[in-house]
Amino acid sequence: MISVVLKAARPRVLLLMPLLIAGCVTTAGLDPGAAPLSDDVRIALVDWARWAQNAHNIQPWRVELDPVRADRFELYVDTDRLLPETDPPARQITISLGNFLAVVEARAAQLGLRAEIDLLPDGEFDLADIRDVSVAEVTLVAATRPDTELSAAAAPDAITRPTVKYHYRRAALDDELVRRIEGYSTDLISIAVVSDPAEVDWLNKLSVEAFALEMSTEATLMETYDATRMTRRQRREDPYGLSFPGNFGPMMLRIVEISSALFPQSPEAFGRTGTSIFTKSMEEIGIYVLVTTADNSRRTQLETGMRLQALWMELQSAGYVALPNSQALQEYPEMTPLYERIHARYVSTGETIQMLLAVAEPRSWRRRHSPRLEVEDIVVTR
Numbered sequence: 001m002i003s004v005v006l007k008a009a010r011p012r013v014l015l016l017m018p019l020l021i022a023g024c025v026t027t028a029g030l031d032p033g034a035a036p037l038s039d040d041v042r043i044a045l046v047d048w049a050r051w052a053q054n055a056h057n058i059q060p061w062r063v064e065l066d067p068v069r070a071d072r073f074e075l076y077v078d079t080d081r082l083l084p085e086t087d088p089p090a091r092q093i094t095i096s097l098g099n100f101l102a103v104v105e106a107r108a109a110q111l112g113l114r115a116e117i118d119l120l121p122d123g124e125f126d127l128a129d130i131r132d133v134s135v136a137e138v139t140l141v142a143a144t145r146p147d148t149e150l151s152a153a154a155a156p157d158a159i160t161r162p163t164v165k166y167h168y169r170r171a172a173l174d175d176e177l178v179r180r181i182e183g184y185s186t187d188l189i190s191i192a193v194v195s196d197p198a199e200v201d202w203l204n205k206l207s208v209e210a211f212a213l214e215m216s217t218e219a220t221l222m223e224t225y226d227a228t229r230m231t232r233r234q235r236r237e238d239p240y241g242l243s244f245p246g247n248f249g250p251m252m253l254r255i256v257e258i259s260s261a262l263f264p265q266s267p268e269a270f271g272r273t274g275t276s277i278f279t280k281s282m283e284e285i286g287i288y289v290l291v292t293t294a295d296n297s298r299r300t301q302l303e304t305g306m307r308l309q310a311l312w313m314e315l316q317s318a319g320y321v322a323l324p325n326s327q328a329l330q331e332y333p334e335m336t337p338l339y340e341r342i343h344a345r346y347v348s349t350g351e352t353i354q355m356l357l358a359v360a361e362p363r364s365w366r367r368r369h370s371p372r373l374e375v376e377d378i379v380v381t382r
């Protein structure tokens, strides 16, 4: 994002070198798996699940521990953290809660447990009652044998590798991996790997157009700008939302964040530099994973998130990054023509494209995760 800012800042940045180097060796917050294992297995699971993929890193989850049964908890939406402009129907928010549950499921399996996940025990919800509805009731039981379900078997340890958000080389997936990824499909969810060059080219162009539109539409630009933690201090104070640790290696990250603190960008400049970085990174995308569903119920959105997280962990374990390109799938009025264009090309009437994942090989894994809320910010006892 930041080349413009950097040019202006270069002489001052040289003076700041000792500070930058010192900043690189200190780490703010805990990485996935770094916390000591809690005696309460529910806490241990939430401690992993909070690193799940989620839209805008907004972390829309709230967990209520059952005060009587130590093997049970419920998941709710935290309505303090939604994306009303970018995601008006809270579809991506709901998918993100599915991502969270997939890590719970996979990590429980690693610990010799089976997470019985009862989705929407009180039924489907509308936006109006999103605050009070139980998204899932989770009960932990001893597993009698290893879980061979693809999604439960996915390696949650893969989340110790951050999502690399910039600077790739083109990837090729072997037939076995394609088979496994497409094997995450269910009766309602279809997962297809797209590698035909003409289709990839079409998707890359549409993704760039949609990104530019999001960054030039005032409401969505401002929502993203406000949700972006430009500096290390902002990351520490509000450890949710977008930030740059996935974009840059440690030294460059320090430079970018110090520059942003000294010379903050206007929203318009932020939108322009973001679009230019995104456009460049799309040149290196040669594969997509397209996730489509037969209906668009909340249950299907949650199940989509669960599959998405599992296949994301699978790709990360295999050394790839899977980067959601959500922009053309967003449901605010300005995006409608692009939304309709991609739906007309890939699905029949009534079906929904839930996710478009760009797959690539990172040029470097020296990246860090976006920040996360602490477990105690997420968990309450009923």
Ligand SMILES: Cc1cc2nc3c(=O)[nH]c(=O)nc-3n(C[C@H](O)[C@H](O)[C@H](O)COP(=O)(O)O)c2cc1C
Residues within 6 Å of the ligand: 051, 052, 053, 054, 055, 056, 057, 092, 093, 095, 096, 099, 162, 163, 165, 241, 242, 246, 323, 324, 325, 326, 327, 368, 369, 370, 371
């Ligand atoms: C439903 C959904 C939509 C997402 N959309 C985008 C997107 O459009 N662009 C993007 O760069 N990342 C997208 N992401 C990825 C999130 O930004 C990422 O999971 C989050 O910032 C955490 O990043 P981390 O891996 O650095 O911790 C999406 C994730 C989910 C689950």
